[in-house]
Amino acid sequence: MNEDEIRKILLEELGNIAPEADLEKLDPAAGLREALDIDSIDFLNFVTAIHRRLGINVPELDYPKLFTLDCAVTYAASKLTARVTPSEAGAVN
Amino acid sequence: MAEFRMPSLGADMEAGTLVEWLVKPGGTVKRGDIVAVVETQKGAIEIEIYEAGQIEEILVPPGTKVPVGTPLARLRGEGEGAAPAEAPSAAPAPGVAPPPAGRPVPSPLVAAGAAVAELASPAARRFAQTSGIDLSAIEGSGPGGAIVLADVERVQAGKKPAGGLDLDAMRAAIAAAMARSKREIPHYYLRHEVDVTPCEEWLERANAERPPSERLLMAALEIKSVALAARRFQAFNGFYRNGRYEPSPAVHMGVAIAIRGGGLAAPALRDADTLSLSELMPRLRDLVQRTRVGRLRSSEIGDPTITVSSLGERGVEVLYGIVYPPQVALAGFGKAVRRPWVIDGGIVPRSVITITLSADHRVSDGHAGALFLAEIGRLLQEPDKL
Structure with missing residues (x-):
């Protein structure tokens, strides 16, 4: 899965959490919680969605690494890459 | 024969619009079933029924606005005989006969010969x-x-x-309830600073072993601690109605939930004092989600016995709440802040939350309120026992 696909999934889940937000105008470098008015339950729903959609179990200590959309995409991509050896990389969906 | 009536979903509600029936004449219902959807200022509310039996007749068609207390349907209780048939023209349409149990039946509406494209x-x-x-x-x-x-x-x-919420109508409902509170309830306020470091450390350990779907938040500990204290301190859990106070044996915790775009609702997390934290947390998540899309149940709207309002991590340190009538108390939680704290004669950094109590002076005094608030703080020192 490349970064564009990850970004698409994360935006979809943010849309489920904050349906009234205009995600096309979301600054990918802005703090998600401020930009989308997300509280701790919303954020937990976001982390739960990342687990469900991407299979990444984000520990609480890593929550700061999901601060912005760009950070979250980079973080998820690095976790997915770390899970596969180069020879398997082509088979990852 | 019983009548199922338009319920009162809060002190400020005078009428509601029946939007949808989820049962049909002849259908059987049991206590707690959701039978209809009613549109109110708080959004669409799923209405539960509190008697078991069979729906005899639906009296109010969808789309009708009726005052609180209007009979919506007639219900035949379990064991009661069928009502005598009325006029021959009242014979049930083929589409509404209950399907025989145990075997698949074609869609009754199709069987009725509806020529329209979609059911x-x-x-x-x-x-x-x-x-x-x-x-x-x-x-x-x-x-x-x-x-x-x-x-x-x-x-x-x-x-x-x-969302399915009308924020202008919600604002009007908030205004009506809060104006009534300020007019009628002689509030007093207390505040208490509590070291919640034990809660944070306990949550960190508990959540390290849990997948995201099962993780706990500070809000769950706050709600549970207030619920347990409310069970013990009767003067803060109940309703002030018709000039007198009625304590409630059950603790249905109103949870103040902010609506993005400007709005607030405080539906009940029912029997919060009896739920373990692992049971309470998914219920809280579900309640928050349904509140924000405007899909609450009548029992959640009508009967909170006390309310918790928590500002969360992005708020400020202190919240002075307004009691939601006919309740008599509200516990407010500010955000946790790092503060120098004296422990055993030394100064150490600790996470501190300021908890406030807003309560009704017609029912309790500051002395009882202080004991109640101190009990909440004490319960938060032992999160593993919540």
Whole structure:
């Protein structure tokens, strides 16, 4: 899965959490919680969605690494890459 | 014979619009079943029934606005005989006869020979029409594949980012309830700073072993601690109605939930004192989610016995709440802040939350309030026992 696909999934889940937000105008470098008015339950729903959609179990200590959309995409991509050896990389969906 | 009436969903409600029936004449219901959807200032509320039996007759068609207390349907209790048939013209239509149990039946509406293209409830049709949604593109989840309101709402939600809430109506409801509170309730306020480091450390350990779907938040500990204290301190859990106070044996915790875009609702997390934290947390998540899309149940709206309002991590340090009538108390939680704290004669950094109590002086005094608030603080020192 490349970064564009990850970004698409994360935006979809943010849309489920904050349906009234205009995600096309979301600054990918802005703090998600401020930009989308997300509280701790919303954020937990976001982390739960990342687990469900991407299979990444984000520990609480890593929550700061999901601060912005760009950070979250980079973080998820690095976790997915770390899970596969180069020879398997082509088979990852 | 019993009558199922338009319930009062809060002190400020005078009338509601019946939007959708989820039962049909002849259908059987049991206590707690959701039988109808009513539109109020707080959004669409799923209405539960508190008697078991069979729906004899539906008295109010969807789309009708009626005052609180109006009979909506007649219900035959379990063991009661059928009511004598009325006029011959009242014979049930083929489409509404209860299907025989145990074998599949074709969609009753199709069997009735409806020539229209889509099976859909009247509320679903109306909503689709006003939202410009094509019914033929929707797969129904109702009986016989009929399209119900929820199906159209799902499509609507995917199509346009908007909740099912009317924020102007919600503001009017907040204004009415809060003005009444300020007019009638002689408030007193207390505040208490509590070291919540034990809660944070306990949460960190507990959550390290849990997948995200099972993780706990500070809000769950706050709610549980207030619920346990409210069970012990009767003067803070109940209703002040008709000039007298009625303590409640059950603790239904009102949870103040902010609506993005400006709005507030405080539905009940029922029997919060009896739930373990692992039970309470998913219920809280579910309640928050349904509140924000405007889909609450009547029991959640009508009967909170005390309320918790928590500002969360992005708020400020202190919240002075306004009691929601006819309740008599509200516990407010500010955000946790790092503070120098004296422990065993030394100064150490600790996480501190300021908890406030707003309470009704017609029912309790500051002395009892202080003991109640101190009990909440004490309970938070031992999160593993919550």
